[in-house]
Amino acid sequence: MNNKIKSFIKELIPYVIILIVVVLIRSFIVTPVMVSGTSMSPTLKGREIMILNKLDKKITRYEIVVLDTNHEDIIKRVIGLPGETISCENNTIYVNSRKIDDKFGSGVTSDFKKITLGKDEYFVLGDNRENSLDSRYYGPFKKKEIKGSTKLIVFPFHKIGKVK
Numbered sequence: 001m002n003n004k005i006k007s008f009i010k011e012l013i014p015y016v017i018i019l020i021v022v023v024l025i026r027s028f029i030v031t032p033v034m035v036s037g038t039s040m041s042p043t044l045k046g047r048e049i050m051i052l053n054k055l056d057k058k059i060t061r062y063e064i065v066v067l068d069t070n071h072e073d074i075i076k077r078v079i080g081l082p083g084e085t086i087s088c089e090n091n092t093i094y095v096n097s098r099k100i101d102d103k104f105g106s107g108v109t110s111d112f113k114k115i116t117l118g119k120d121e122y123f124v125l126g127d128n129r130e131n132s133l134d135s136r137y138y139g140p141f142k143k144k145e146i147k148g149s150t151k152l153i154v155f156p157f158h159k160i161g162k163v164k
Helices: 003-028
Strands: 030-034 049-053 064-068 073-080 085-089 092-095 112-116 121-125 146-155
Touching (some): 073 092
Antiparallel strands (some): 064 146
């Protein structure tokens, strides 16, 4: 090989390494996600950009998660955990027959019948209960359909910070 080619390859190696590291980080650790629509209003608005944590293995109640519906990714809040029984009567959500403190929901939550979640199933709702396609529409989500959790808005800049 001539010296020009060797020099070019030597200069190219750091860029290739950076590209590989970025692809690995986005594939396995964190990646940006954009909020679309109003289903998580007032907590989240459309077009906000958040960071998705793909390493979050322990999903908890009220956590915001990104789910794979086979058609598109959606952002919702976890209400029911594996093995729990979830229902809603007269705008009140019950988990295992106990009323929960639904401080994130806005609007009227339509009634739904009792559903007992399997050992790896989660029940999610959008915060804007009157305008959300969530577990009331899709049914419970399996753990493998949860891409990760998100708590951090990075855009628009005036809203940078953690979300509850």
